[in-house]
Amino acid sequence: MPKKNSTTRETLQPTILSYLNDLPNLLSLSGLACTVLAIYFSIKGLYGAAMIGMVWAVAFDWADGLVARKLKGRTATDAKFGGQLDVVIDIVSYGVTPAILLLSYGKFEPIYLIGAFVMLAAAAVRLSYFSTYGLAGGTKYTGLALDNNSLILVFVFLFEGFFTHGAFSVVLYITGVGLAVLNISEIKTPKLSGNPRNVYLLGAYTLGITAIYGSKLL
Template sequence: MSGDLRRPGIGAVVADPANLLTLGGLVLAICGTAFAAIGRVELAVAMTLLAVLCDWWDGRVARATAGRAQLTREFGGQLDSLADLVSGGINPAMVLLAAGGFAPQYWPGALAVAVAGAVRLAYFNVVGLDVSGRYRGLPIVHNTPAIALVVLATPLLGSALPVVLYAVVVCCAVLHVSSLSVPKITGWGVYVFTAFCVVAAPMLIVLDGGGPW
């Protein structure tokens, strides 16, 4: 009992700067999924890009925060995984469905990326990085930038957008559960990815062109 009393409460672990950033990303990812549900594909992807940006930086904020309790770190890891499932698994599924007008033929691809994303996260939570410090299988955080590139090309793709998006989403799903060895992006790669999100998100909002609601 006394050991339990010494543990940080829920409020304390949530108030941690890195965990607050993760929660912010989760909120953005949920908003993105909601926009996809009403057919606002560009806005959905823009919100999710910002959510993924939070995911990329919460770990760096965590490492820069001195004196984090073990429970706070473990809580952050679990919260991060749940947020990733929304932004990298459920959201791409909803974006694909929305782009395809929620037609029946788009459901297999949507279910595939959501389920493969969940499997990929569960595997990583147990196994972690391999001995060379690389990921086994494509991390689901890569889904949103790939989808964003396709959606940004909407003016060029026109009516082919759903088909191209379907192909990209299915490829991501397959790569999630593959044995592909993927290096962890560090150094300048982080800043390149950050710049892409910062530039692409406003472009997608402009492309949406329908106002916030």
């Protein structure tokens, strides 16, 4: 009897680029594009533009999850790939970007390396913990979710004009390290992105922040 072709009994593995056909992944990558802009503008010292990039990164991050939950026909593998992509992007958006913001605002003085490391390390540990254990009780995060870091930092930066550059550097340093401590703490916080009302609130916040910082750039 002729031998069966073994490839017919195996599930063909999709190509890497095939996952670009998945809308939630495109939204995730759009958030990454905003993050790259935030990093670029932070390094250039255009902090208003960096704040806009940071808040839109959060908006796209929330959007990809919302679309993924409503989209029909996604397989378990699609969901797993999207989850992994989210984690990789989150470490850049909520770990690397705030760290670079702090370094840039501190004029890359060595003392700011400590704060930047603490912020980035906390983000890495926080994401690893979540990837391992997920939501506590299926509804709450253990530790402050990382997207809150960007939302809070963008808000805090609104008050920059009330301080000297040196004084606000200290405020930014304390805020960043304080958020890092909360990220890896045992506090339980709700999953804000899972509530439709919060999605609308984030949309309003994103547009408001964009308008405020955009007006300062004109």
